Amino acid sequence: xxxxxxxxxxxxxxxxxxxxxxIKKMMxxxxxxxxxxxxxxxxxxxxxxxxxxxxxxxxxxxxVAADAGSIVVWFVALGIGICGxxxxxxxxxxxxVNSGARTYASIWIGFCLTMCLLLIxxxxxxxxxxxxxxxxxxxxxxxxxxxxxxxxxxxxxRWIALGWWLTAILVALLDSYIYxxxxxxxxYLSLMAGPGxxxxxxxxxx
Amino acid sequence: MPKIALGPLDELIHPQARLxxxxxxxxxxxxxxxxxxxxxxxxDGNLSVHIRRLQDAGYIDVNKTFVDRKxxxxxxxxxKGQKAFINYLVTLEKLLExx
Numbered sequence: 001x002x003x004x005x006x007x008x009x010x011x012x013x014x015x016x017x018x019x020x021x022x023i024k025k026m027m028x029x030x031x032x033x034x035x036x037x038x039x040x041x042x043x044x045x046x047x048x049x050x051x052x053x054x055x056x057x058x059x060x061x062x063x064v065a066a067d068a069g070s071i072v073v074w075f076v077a078l079g080i081g082i083c084g085x086x087x088x089x090x091x092x093x094x095x096x097v098n099s100g101a102r103t104y105a106s107i108w109i110g111f112c113l114t115m116c117l118l119l120i121x122x123x124x125x126x127x128x129x130x131x132x133x134x135x136x137x138x139x140x141x142x143x144x145x146x147x148x149x150x151x152x153x154x155x156x157x158r159w160i161a162l163g164w165w166l167t168a169i170l171v172a173l174l175d176s177y178i179y180x181x182x183x184x185x186x187x188y189l190s191l192m193a194g195p196g197x198x199x200x201x202x203x204x205x206x
Numbered sequence: 207m208p209k210i211a212l213g214p215l216d217e218l219i220h221p222q223a224r225l226x227x228x229x230x231x232x233x234x235x236x237x238x239x240x241x242x243x244x245x246x247x248x249x250d251g252n253l254s255v256h257i258r259r260l261q262d263a264g265y266i267d268v269n270k271t272f273v274d275r276k277x278x279x280x281x282x283x284x285x286k287g288q289k290a291f292i293n294y295l296v297t298l299e300k301l302l303e304x305x
Contacts, residue, residue, distance in 0.1 A: 015215075016301040019225055023295070026229035029245050030237070 038199030039088050040108050045193025047081035049185040056181035078116055085112070104151050111144045134180050138168040138187065145195070154199070163191045218263050219294050223248060223256045228283065228291045231266065236282035257281060265290055 051073045058064040089105065115137060122133050142164030149157035167187045171180055219225050226246050231237060237245075243253050260266045265287030269280045283291070 015220075016298045018222075019215075019220075019294075020298055020302070022222060022226055023229040023298075026226045026245065027233045030230045030233045 037088075037104070038196035038201075040085060040105070041196025041199065042193050043084045043088065043196075044081055044108070044112060045188045045191075045196055047077050047084070049188035049193070051077045052181040052188070053185035056179075056185065059181075060178065074119065078119070081112065082116075085109070104148060107144055107147050107151070111140060114140065131177075134177065135168050135172050138164045138171065138184075141192070142168065145191075152199070154202075157195060160191050160195050163187075167191070215297055216290055216294050218259065218265065219290060221256070223252065224260060225294075227253075227256060227260060227281075228265065228287065228294075231281065231283040232288065232291050236280050239279035239281060242281060260287070263287075263290075 051070075054073055055070050058070075118133050118136065142161040145157050145161035145164060149155065149161065164187070167183065171183060174180065174183075219228050223246060227242060230242060230245055239250075239253070239257075242257075243250060246253065248256075257266065257268060261268050263286075264284060267282050267284055269282075271278055271280065
C-alpha cells in the first residue's frame with residue numbers, strides 16, 4: 001500500500017502495540033482466572049477417598065469382608081459427590097465463567113460419570129471389570145489432570161498426572177488387592193484433594 | 207504517496223486501566239470487583255472511578271448482590287461495550303497493518 005503515516009499516526013502505532021500487549025495479557029488472565037476452581041477436585045478427592053479408607057480399615061483391622069454395607073457407603077458417597085457437584089456448578093455460574101471454565105467442568109463431569117458407570121458395573125459382580133477398574137481408574141484420572149493442566153495453564157498439574165499414572169503402574173504390580181483401597185484413598189487425598197486446595201487458593205488470589 | 211490520518215481510538219477505552227477492564231471482561235461472562243482489582247493491580251478507588259466511567263458510557267453493567275451475607279459487586283460487559291471493544295481492536299489492527 002502506498003500510504004504514509006502522519007506524525008499523529010506514528011504515535012498511535014506505538015500506543016497500539018502497547019494496547020495490544022495489554023489486551024492479550026488481560027484476556028489470558030481472565031481465561032485462566034475463570035477456569036480456576038479447585039472445589040470440584042476437593043469434593044471428589046474426599047468423596048472417593050473416604051469410602052475406600054473405610055472399607056480398607058474394616059477389612060484389614062476388623063476382618064469384615066466387603067459386603068452390602070460397603071456398597072451402601074459407596075452409593076452414599078457418590079450421591080454426596082453428585083449433589084455437591086450440582087451445587088458447585090450452580091455457584092460457578094455466579095462467578096467469572098468462560099469457555100475454559102466450561103471445558104474444565106466438562107472434563108471432570110465426564111470423568112466422574114464414566115467412573116460411576118464403571119463402579120456400578122464392578123459392584124454388580126463383574127470381577128473382570130473390577131480388576132480392570134483398579135488400573136483404568138488412576139490412568140484415567142491422570143489423563144483428566146493432563147487435560148486440565150493445558151486448559152487452566154498450570155504446568156505443575158502435569159506432575160500430578162504423572163503421579164496418577166505411577167499409581168496405576170503400582171496397582172498393576174501389586175500381588176494382592178488388599179492394599180489397593182489404601183493406595184487409592186491416599187492418592188485421592190494427596191493427588192486430587194491436595195491439588196484442588198492449591199487451585200482454590202490460586203483462584204482466590206486471581 | 208498520499209498521507210492518511212487513521213481514525214481516532216475510542217477515548218473512553220483508551221486509558222490503560224479501562225482498556226484492561228474491557229479486555230478482561232470481554233472473554234468472560236462477568237467478574238467480581240475484587241477479581242478485577244487484583245488482576246489490574248489498582249486501588250479500590252482507582253478501579254471504582256474507571257468502572258463508573260465505563261458504566262456511564264453503557265459499556266459495562268454493575269450488579270451488587272449478597273453472597274454469604276457479604277456484599278459483592280459483579281461487573282460484566284454489555285453488548286454496546288463488546289461492540290466498542292471490537293471496534294477498538296479493528297482500529298488497532300488497521301494501525302498495525304500499516305506498520
